[in-house]
Amino acid sequence: MPDFRELSRASARKARDMPCTMVDDFLMDMDRTACYRAISTRDIRFDGRLFVGVKTTGIYCRPICPARTPKFENVSFYASAAAAQEAGFRPCLRCRPEVSPDLAFWRGSSNTVSRALALIESGGLDGDDVEGLANWLGVGGRQLRRLFRQHVGASPIAVAQTRRVLLAKQLIHETPLPMAEVALASGFNSVRRFNETFLELFGRPPAALRRSRDKTRREAGALSVRLPYRPPYDWDAMLSFLSARAIPGVEIVAGDSYRRTIAIGGKCGVISVVPAPKNRIDVRVRFPEMAALPQIIARVRRVFDLAADPDTIGAHLALDPSLAPLVAARPGLRVPGAWDGFELAVRAIFGQQITVPAATKLLGKLVQAFGDPLPPAMTDSEGLSHLFPFAARIASSNLATLGMPGARAMAVTSLAQAISADPAIFSRGASLEDAIVKLRALPGIGEWTAQYIAMRELREPDAFPAADIGLLRAMTDGEGRRPSPAELLTRSERWRPWRAYAALHLWAAGVPHPALSGKIDEREAA
Template identity: 45%
Template sequence: MSPPPAGQATRAMHHDTERCVRAVQSKDARFDGWVFTAVTTTRIYCRPSCPVVPPKPQNMTFYPSAAACQQAGFRACKRCRPDTSPGSPEWNARADSVARAMRLIREGVVDREGVQGLAARLGYSARQIERQLRAELGAGPLALARAQRAQTARLLIETTALPMAAITFAAGFSSVRTFNETVREVFGLPPGELRTRVRKRDGAQTPGVIALRLPFRAPLNPDNLFGHLAATAVPGVEEWRDGAYRRTLQLPYGHGIVALTPRPDHIACRLALTDLRDLTHAISRCRWLLDLDADPVAVDERLRADPLLAPLVAQAPGRRVPRTTDPAEFAVRAVLGQQVSTAAARTHAGRLVTAHGAVVDDPEGGLTHLFPTPDALAGLDPEALALPRSRRTTLTTLVSHLADGTIRLGVDCDWDRARAQLLALPGFGPWTTEVIAMRALGDPDAFLPSDLGIRRAAQGLGLPHTPAALTARAAAWRPWRAYAVQYLWATDAHPINHLPQ
């Protein structure tokens, strides 16, 4: 028994009572985040893998989101903390309006721009978005945002020494009264008691740093994930230090520095933010970067069906797609990296950062800059770039379109439209467009059949190795071809495929 493939509506799953009951009775962690169990006798909701004795089936009811549980009057279980479940993999695997809305809500857009702002970004009316979200998730955008604010508040209560009044507004609540009522209603405890409980359990926290655990669905292979990020790190913006990938973050209200360390059952995350209102957005960016909401069981099951890929999957299951915290940044870096080595791409990007990036302070490491925004790069002198003339034109044209909004790259963009817009730019071919679709836009089906490393790997495995023939063979891997790329790349001894020492 496994969760449904991404793309199948969650509402179909939470209505499949028999299947959900089996998941709860077997404590199947693969269902965490897909569906939530509400117990009618205790008025508590849990994740399917909750360690307590399962309730009687007649006392279980199922919801597609934590927000729907909360809206129905259930509070979060103190044992399994269902509000901290990995996010549904559907929202990263689908390109429809509901998935795009969920990605935006996850990044705090409703708190910053309201429901009208969310709808405007998606090109729908607020009423249409409300109807679509309620139909699939059992809750509208305000309820979904409220559930997220509650989780942000809990993180701040448990990981900082901030006064409750400061946490109220940092988490996005409009008043202390609303904050207190929401925390008590969702978690069954007042804010002060939540803080007391965690201090007794975990001890004092580091001042100025928010330390948390980012959950994921097992298995997770960190080798290519962290190896890729470390091997391609831009000097001053990213680094590998003391077993952690560290980087600077450009955020809506300020900036931050994050350190991400792979652990056997979670990713340890340390965040230092100049404005705590950015916490929700920063966590979402980190989860997106590491592809933590993926469903590796579904991915590997599909790829393992190809007998020539099966040994790669069996050897190191759970590979993720290393993404980015800033789609515009990655697009610029993709152009800088065209037809050059990893080391040369880092050098070009580092020069751009030194010349145009904002300076930051990093007391715990060697980070010095934010990656320059498209606006900061819009006025750069092409002659100052140590690049071939054609690539200078490609870079300046891309930056101009990103700066004026002609091209928008983000979690909410339409993948096919973005591809068409990029392909229309000078110097953009299928490889550059697809690598941006894979790592910046998060399309799980992006594919690079012309990539030299992919072709060599395919040939070594006995797969077709011409682009056309490999594309035809890869049709059976859909919708997970971006993950097949990771497995194929991993056959090479390049540093991107290994955790740094």
């Protein structure tokens, strides 16, 4: 093991004082000396960015693992858990890599890799192969594998397999689910494959990893799982945003919790989300098919923007003097996601030229008229009663009965027909530009709405509605001059690739804004 007193000053400073914006680029170089210093000092900044494989034990750990630091010559470093696992290491049972922040979405400079990771998390490789995933992203399979090696350090297949293993390990540790249900809930196609994988990794059956035998009885189809995030997190801002838009009968925000009805694969249920200790959120799921759990977790992570790295994003945006005080005031601000693209698009169209409360009330009428009621076993006394209407139901319904303008009702009906014909419209594709073009081709979707859907549903961190009135007002200079949309778009170039977060900071700065508290620009009208 090297003596840190003999390290060069440059290497020591590199490990100790490296700005957050440079951490990911630095880790791609895998400077062994600086990485070793990070694990020796249990530097929390590297949690989720760096994993260490210990050659003498065959285990990989987080940099904050409380175990004794291994010798320098006995370790190797990896930029992702998937890379460490693909190299033959198994997850540590002590520091539990499955509960480390997942920052893979924000690692590297490849938008293709970011979109591929999002699709993999949503099950993009469960029923398809790497070639199919690559085709969806508009690249070749060989190129996609090369990009993954460069930016993640592992193949797409290894990433998908690691996600399944780590989710299964978390469910074994944190829930009383029987092993057969853990296998299905974590995305394994068979219990046999699940058992074989754990025997291969840990040398023991999965049941042997359960530290305690939980004898408590659980409600049928219900369990809780905790999902990590990287602090800080502005939970109040997130709940405030979701509360203002909570659809009656479908969503409820009360106290520090968010609850809503969900539907996946013809089944329905309810989820609730509350903050938990140690930078995690607690997600309680009541759903009859545990095989849907990976999809549910992926959507929860999307809604609450759990994959964001606020230090990296904030450090970059703070380079602009106009954004620096806003970032300092709200360091944990996230971009709220959407549970469903069709639901979000309908909300956006309903909100054209009316206030957010008025649009929410109108959506409540839509739900009562056309939404399927929850089964009696799922209903509760706190207001969750219906699912949001399916596109197929809206496509064949007369929305004029809701008392809304005919043109807008026709736009929603036409949108529902388009979604029914192509349910993949709201899936991430090859680029943000392609997504905007595809969205703008839909009935009732203009530039603002397309950018808004890209921000919240497609999780495009660089989406930016430059013509937004609230953003233009927020950027008014000291002489009272408001920039034009073209000027704001030019100014926003320095905020790439985090322009969506810049927009949230500007909207949260207290300036009245149509998306947050008022009316949507009438140019979005159908």
